Amino acid sequence: MKLNHINLEVTDVTATVDLFETYFGFRRTRLVTQEMAFLRDENQALISLFRNEAVVYPQMFHIGFTRETVEEVDELHRRLVEGGFHPEAPREDHGRWTFYFATPGGFTLEVQKFHRELV
Template identity: 40%
Template sequence: MKLNHINLMSVDVAGDVAMFETYFGLRPLVMRGKALAVLQDDGGMVLVLNDFAKKRGAFTYPEDSDVHHIGFIQESREQVDALNARLKADGWDVPAPRDYHDAWTFYFKAKGGYFVEVATETKLRRVEATVAR
């Protein structure tokens, strides 16, 4: 099975499209006004951004939480640092990268309200688990 797409609610679809194009190399496939954008990465994964106000209602992403986020893997600490510096130079509010969960990483808030993580690869450890039957 292969992950096909991710759909995120965004309160600034155009701003988020510009961010994903500029910093992460995604390219728009479909743009429907200010309410919907479909982007794709080099691996074929699709990211859908939408601002369907009627469906969104009063929903907002948490203000101080990076729990709900999407992540982009970089090959080295130097690449993480370079992207961080580029974002900061362009006026984004990004914290300095740090060691976190065995990765060199930082999180920042997208214009659409959700968080984006930029990190080196984390080697996941095998965890023994039992399944209740």
């Protein structure tokens, strides 16, 4: 089974599109407007974004991405910092090397690499 799509309401469509394209390898599938956008990854999973300036996600809500190596997690963290984002520092957490950060769309992303068996 593969993930087909995620539909998100975001506070800033354009900035969220830029984030997904620049750092996560997504590509737009249609014209991006300030109101909506559609992005696909290399597996053809779709993220649809719709503007809602008042959206508030639950505290624990986040979307997680896995990298192939711990070094890739660290490199993405470095690039995000250089790009003006403020991710927390990468850390060990239950067998994962991971970090979280708040997106310009109003939700949280996690980047991780499982590097040992979970206990």
